[in-house]
Amino acid sequence: xxxxxxxxxxxxxxxxxxxxxxxxxxxxxxxxxxxxxxxxxxxxxxxxxxxxxxxxxxxxxxxxxxxxxxxxxxxxxxxxxxxxxxxxxxxxxxxxxxxxxxxxxxxxxxxxxxxxxxxxxxxxxxxxxxxxxxxxxxxxxxxxxxxxxxxxxxxxxxxxxxxxxxxxxxxxxxxxxxxxxxxxxxxxxxxxxxxxxxxxxxxxxxxxxxxxxxxxxxxxxxxxxxxxxxxxxxxxxxxxxxxxxxxxxxxxxxxxxxxxxxxxxxxxxxxxxxxxxxxxxxxxxxxxxxxxxxxxxxxxxxxxxxxxxxxxxxxxxxxxxxxxxxxxxxxxxxxxxxxxxxxxxxxxxxxxxx
Amino acid sequence: xxxxxxxxxxxxxxxxxxxxxxxxxxxxxxxxxxxxxxxxxxxxxxxxxxxxxxxxxxxxxxxxxxxxxxxxxxxxxxxxxxxxxxxxxxxxxxxxxxxxxxxxxxxxxxxxxxxxxxxxxxxxxxxxxxxxxxxxxxxxxxxxxxxxxxxxxxxxxxxxxxxxxxxxxxxxxxxxxxxxxxxxxxxxxxxxxxxxxxxxxxxxxxxxxxxxxxxxxxxxxxxxxxxxxxxxxxxxxxxxxxxxxxxxxxxxxxxxxxxxxxxxxxxxxxxxxxxxxxxxxxxxxxxxxxxxxxxxxxxxxxxxxxxxxxxxxxxxxxxxxxxxxxxxxxxxxxxxxxxxxxxxxxxxxxxxxx
DNA sequence: TCGCTTGCCGAAACCGGTTTCGGCGCACAA
DNA sequence: TTGTGCGCCGAAACCGGTTTCGGCAAGCGA
Numbered sequence: 001x002x003x004x005x006x007x008x009x010x011x012x013x014x015x016x017x018x019x020x021x022x023x024x025x026x027x028x029x030x031x032x033x034x035x036x037x038x039x040x041x042x043x044x045x046x047x048x049x050x051x052x053x054x055x056x057x058x059x060x061x062x063x064x065x066x067x068x069x070x071x072x073x074x075x076x077x078x079x080x081x082x083x084x085x086x087x088x089x090x091x092x093x094x095x096x097x098x099x100x101x102x103x104x105x106x107x108x109x110x111x112x113x114x115x116x117x118x119x120x121x122x123x124x125x126x127x128x129x130x131x132x133x134x135x136x137x138x139x140x141x142x143x144x145x146x147x148x149x150x151x152x153x154x155x156x157x158x159x160x161x162x163x164x165x166x167x168x169x170x171x172x173x174x175x176x177x178x179x180x181x182x183x184x185x186x187x188x189x190x191x192x193x194x195x196x197x198x199x200x201x202x203x204x205x206x207x208x209x210x211x212x213x214x215x216x217x218x219x220x221x222x223x224x225x226x227x228x229x230x231x232x233x234x235x236x237x238x239x240x241x242x243x244x245x246x247x248x249x250x251x252x253x254x255x256x257x258x259x260x261x262x263x264x265x266x267x268x269x270x271x272x273x274x275x276x277x278x279x280x281x282x283x284x285x286x287x288x289x290x291x292x293x294x295x296x297x298x299x300x301x302x303x304x305x306x307x308x309x310x311x312x313x314x315x316x317x318x319x320x321x322x323x324x325x326x327x328x329x330x331x332x333x334x335x336x337x338x339x340x341x342x343x344x345x346x347x348x349x350x351x352x353x354x
Numbered sequence: 355x356x357x358x359x360x361x362x363x364x365x366x367x368x369x370x371x372x373x374x375x376x377x378x379x380x381x382x383x384x385x386x387x388x389x390x391x392x393x394x395x396x397x398x399x400x401x402x403x404x405x406x407x408x409x410x411x412x413x414x415x416x417x418x419x420x421x422x423x424x425x426x427x428x429x430x431x432x433x434x435x436x437x438x439x440x441x442x443x444x445x446x447x448x449x450x451x452x453x454x455x456x457x458x459x460x461x462x463x464x465x466x467x468x469x470x471x472x473x474x475x476x477x478x479x480x481x482x483x484x485x486x487x488x489x490x491x492x493x494x495x496x497x498x499x500x501x502x503x504x505x506x507x508x509x510x511x512x513x514x515x516x517x518x519x520x521x522x523x524x525x526x527x528x529x530x531x532x533x534x535x536x537x538x539x540x541x542x543x544x545x546x547x548x549x550x551x552x553x554x555x556x557x558x559x560x561x562x563x564x565x566x567x568x569x570x571x572x573x574x575x576x577x578x579x580x581x582x583x584x585x586x587x588x589x590x591x592x593x594x595x596x597x598x599x600x601x602x603x604x605x606x607x608x609x610x611x612x613x614x615x616x617x618x619x620x621x622x623x624x625x626x627x628x629x630x631x632x633x634x635x636x637x638x639x640x641x642x643x644x645x646x647x648x649x650x651x652x653x654x655x656x657x658x659x660x661x662x663x664x665x666x667x668x669x670x671x672x673x674x675x676x677x678x679x680x681x682x683x684x685x686x687x688x689x690x691x692x693x694x695x696x697x698x699x700x701x702x703x704x705x706x707x708x
Numbered sequence: 709t710c711g712c713t714t715g716c717c718g719a720a721a722c723c724g725g726t727t728t729c730g731g732c733g734c735a736c737a738a
Numbered sequence: 739t740t741g742t743g744c745g746c747c748g749a750a751a752c753c754g755g756t757t758t759c760g761g762c763a764a765g766c767g768a
Contacts, residue, residue: 002755013718016718026717048471052723053725053754055755060471065432075429077428085453094452094466098448115402117448357726367748369726385746404726405726407726408726409727
């Protein structure tokens, strides 16, 4: 079923049918409707590749996933893909996915661009300094960042408001009686880390607290490093009563560290993670965390990219989405000092520099 | 950089260049080489969409992921995608991914076919009776099953040999002294379930044991249902000393059930899962399981599908891949009866119908 | 009545490839 | 010498769309 078949059916030429379907102004309303109905009735769908050769657009969103990234745990990849795909499908677009080792990613982008397998790209896991951005900018290929870049000028971007989540985490913990609150971040190459830390700091300040430099750790992006960071924090002379992690998978490592240091998560140590990793629900006690709606994130990114390809200005393509708090057992109220117990954890001794 | 540019550079016509690059027999060896070098030097890459319009092939593998499937936990999706993508890229192909609710999947396939966004499909999660197979067969669109179908005649397929894994699991447990071994399967709609159960049965038979019907459960595809199945099994008059699960995520639910029934996994209850879910490594004790090389599975599927599109016969496109055993703490040796303890678990009372 | 605009559509070029067809030039056998 | 076959390449059609251009006919004012 080609456009010529539709044209023959209507006694028109294919050029006219094409213009009718694409809403050219020099087509009468009657012809437009007749054509549209006939196309619908005959089940005509324009061949993507045939359009692409003339228009230069294949109606496809490109996504390059970087493999062999040691902390690339992706429990939500399917939801994210579903969101991207839904957002694309709503406009008649599709999704072209490729994978590449971190080092060879640029070549993969180049290939997809040269063969015109994608009209633009969603860039996940943006780093503070990201070579993909420079390349796509130079080639004038549309893209939307997921997460922010060190230099977001001239970029369209979408981000989860991790800073605000951390700010609220600080409020929650402070309101529950915590005063010594620690932060354990992930890799510093990514923009999210700095944003989450500064968000936490801001939230603490709003409660008259501050983030003790001794209570800040970085580079914890899996259970082992989360466990190590927690052990280090609990070994301090003035240990924290609550720890906020930038990543759930690091937070899950804190449970074992707490047990080995005579602490019990949810009783004398509060923990809040970030990501809403499903594993957290099965921890004992369940891990409090910030859940991200990955499906909506994906569909929003698709929308933004399609608009960008169609010519929207980057200044109009910037948005954030809040994360929602999963208030679970690990984010406990601080216990009141119990004279029956030994004073290993005595809040009155703490309070830090606030 | 189009084919005409290359032709002009060489003083040839674009038709000749095209034939040279596609190894037509009526091109002299010298011209073929000259052309190939020039194309390489100029960085020429044929436009996928331009080729597609004439050849009818866009050099893309289609993958439709079904969403809102309640047990669709996919911890390895990224590895699988990477494998598919690598296998495709090795032949200059790409990957078109779409998602769809289970009910609407057929329309998504239809759309991708009509718009020629894919030359063929990899069908993951094949069910015993699968409408996708009938549809693609009827439309004569190439496809490769991942997992087997109820009626695999006329189909190309690739499968992980779950039956053999289960057979070996039976051997391992029997050789470690277990005699009452239970099986907890997943959803019966999928072919893998029956295969794993019969594999276990075969392995037991080879050790002179049999699978007590009372020790078989089905439909456990998450922690909760795994926990429930385990509780039921442990409440029997003659409970099992070992349980084999068709899915790790069900096996992880057994830990809590064991604890609540006074058992300790790895001491008086052996557990073997299947999938190699990374969470299993963090369980206490770590969950023994069967790991699947998802990357290789993906690249093999890509290879097979590309061959199929190029005309290979389905009979020549069938393969299985073994899973490898992760021998971890939960798959313990059965304890010798301890006269000091109460007789709640006394292997000498057991042995079932073997 | 004439001329000019405007609405609407046909005709044809075009996009970047692939594939078919035909013919030139050379080697070889008759 | 002529005919034949073959190796090799140019020319052009073709794929299924999009876009440009030109022209017909109706409407309108002068």
